[in-house]
Amino acid sequence: MTVRIRAELPLPLRFADGWSTPARVVTFDGLADGREHLALRLGPAVRRDPLVRVHSECLTGDVLGSARCDCGPQLRESVERIADVGGYLLYLRQEGRGIGLYAKLDAYALQDDGLDTYEANVALGYGEDERDYTVAAQMLEALGERRVALLTNNPDKAGQLAALGIDVVRRVPTAVHRSASNARYLEAKVRHGHLVGVAPE
Ligand SMILES: Nc1nc2c(ncn2[C@@H]2O[C@H](COP(=O)(O)OP(=O)(O)OP(=O)(O)O)[C@@H](O)[C@H]2O)c(=O)[nH]1
């Protein structure tokens, strides 16, 4: 089934500190997994290579302000940077690197006993990272954007999108949002190939 835009409408954003930006939210029909993924269209319209952030849902970090990860600050940084130059934020409903919210919280309990974020997933019987970016590629195609600059430190995300037919012309690193509470989480990401704090070559 071809993926099509279902609706697009204004969704002005205002954050707790008062920073605000106009935005448009886009919904889709026909996405591969039938879940309610969203795109936000932000900033000026650009003719080539929009800046795109593919953000996986993290209820604890994005909504509640959990300091165990860097998702909340990355989401805010992404919205601001895309609003500056023009592009999209794709908000994918694959919580906990695809294992779900309760399983992620089970994994947190194991992390408190000494496992890292990836080992904890495996101890629970899941893959280290179960995310699949098929729906992100489908959303970009429906938006008419096959060439993008991708805001990420995660080479797997860029690699999966490229394998799905999206031309990632540039990787744009995100800032490092380090704190005492998320330091071990970020170190585990680096051990698994994330380019945290590394500029693209
Ligand atoms: N299973 C699991 N998922 C986590 C944990 N901490 C954060 N997540 C999830 O990880 C996802 C965010 O992925 P990250 O690896 O932080 O970042 P990324 O999006 O792959 O990489 P960047 O694009 O560079 O930010 C969200 O779905 C979070 O819910 C954890 O300890 N265990």
Ligand SMILES: [Zn+2]
């Ligand atoms: Zn998080």
